[in-house]
Amino acid sequence: MTLPPDFTLLQVVPELDTGGAEQTTIDIAHAVVRRGGKALVATRGGRMAARLESDGGRLAQMPVQTKNPLVMLGNAARLVDLIHREGVSLVHARSRAPAFSALWAAQVTNTPFVATYHGVYNARSRVKRWYNAVMTRGDLVIANSDFTRDHVLGEHHLDPSRIVSIPRGIDLERFNPNWVGPERVEALRQTWNAPVDPSLTTFLLAARLTRIKGHGTVIAAAARLKAEGRGAFRILLVGDDQGRSAYRAELAAQIAEAGLGDQVSMVGHCDDMPAAYLLADVAILPSIVPESFGRTAVEPQVMGRPVVASDLGGMTETVIQGETGWLAAPGDIEAWTNALGRAMEAGPARLQAMGQSAANRARRLYSVDAMCEATLQAYERVLEAKS
Structure with a gap:
């Protein structure tokens, strides 16, 4: 206009x-x-x-x-x-x-x-x-x-x-996998100590460190997966605490107590989210209160990554169960354990196909x-x- x-x-x-x-x-x-x-x-x-x-x-x-x-x-x-x-x-x-x-x-x-x-x-x-x-x-x-x-x-x-x-x-020029060179992804791998490892499923949670984003749910689900012998994963918590140092310390203690120090990392703020999403296999958004939209459930889809998200709020509109990702009950550790497990079991070929479906839909609608x-x-x- x-x-x-x-x-x-x-x-x-x-x-x-x-x-x-x-x-x-x-x-x-x-x-x-x-x-x-x-x-x-x-x-x-x-x-x-x-x-x-x-x-x-x-x-x-x-x-x-x-x-x-x-x-x-x-x-x-x-x-x-x-x-x-x-x-x-x-x-x-x-x-x-x-x-x-x-x-x-x-x-x-x-x-x-x-x-x-x-x-x-x-x-x-x-x-x-x-x-x-x-x-x-x-x-x-x-x-x-x-x-x-x-x-x-x-x-x-x-x-x-x-x-x-x-x-x-979503800015489809900025969030375009074709414009992200491998050197940008490699720079993040080096910074976050996350080398290429085909045996691991890499999950990425992009959200400021605040309780409503559900970090604790994911850490608890990760502990269950490891206890069940399904520990072939890596989880990157991307986002700063914006002054919530007590909550950050609480998460660090939860990670240490569960013996997840080598598998769950708090990597801080990231200015290159397109590269961050390409470093991951699956994005996750475990919010425990409704997200009115949930941009970080859509950005990774645009980049060709499926999403595991809480089954509430705007994410029920942006994530299609079994097609572009999985939905899990918010705050439900068992549901999140199962959802993360399904993503790990899907394998590279299915994750890639789901990511492509996610990209096609998200680029059309958002x-x-x-x-x-x-x-x-x-x-x-x-x-x-x-x-």
Whole structure:
């Protein structure tokens, strides 16, 4: 689509460090710039800020990650000033705390406001439900999967015409096995001490070290497999602890107690995930709470790798049982032991065939270009309604 003349998008996200919401922010900013518009991102900053600016976007640094009411009011004033100064056409919020400041600023300036519901937020009280509902108070809500859309409709009783489902998109150029040279994979092997060993099935779990990602389930399942004499595997836990040093220490102790020191490794953050997925035979995502989409269940499929994922949330849409991977009950050690065992027993030929099916499906349904086009069309719809 063609953007309106002088279109300026302001996205508001807590930080640009790592994660699905952050990557989508970068993708949409790049799409707007490519079509001749201006893309601003109000954020605390983070390691992905350089990527935003290299793509032609602009950083508006402010403490939008805060939940302090006084600072949030200050952020609203800063955003009002930014909207006036830059001639912002539309504001897009991507998280609850900054959404309050962004919504107030949009209302004061009469600027169209869109919010993306990136997660399935818990609401055990009226106050928490009111807090979550800020994401539904604009002109349009974007849900990042059908699962998320259904949740929003059930939780907030929103008019279905005010919410649209747009799955997250994967950069098919970056995540293209044809563009990943063997030297990149070998560099990771050296760094992670994971040499080629055809006798082992290599599993890769790409997720920040936090309890909800289910690392403990996988380690417990690995211990069972080893106890049963099925120890021909290697598991790489890719992701940093983001300050959760106690949880990292807990996982290290669990690995040591199970005698898995040679088979399960915490390798830290990785900037070259396309190469990381090619190093593995199977990707795993054992989340114990619903992932609204689960980008790290789709990225490896694009790279031709089958996935073992928890049978909940958006992953039930992106992983097809027995065709592109396997689904296992979340937090169920026996189910995960069986699922990992099935992947090991599948053998190279079947894993390759499943990986190809996964790639064909994921590239058809989850491209970043399709996501960006659908998002820009949503912007167009809102702008036309407000004109």
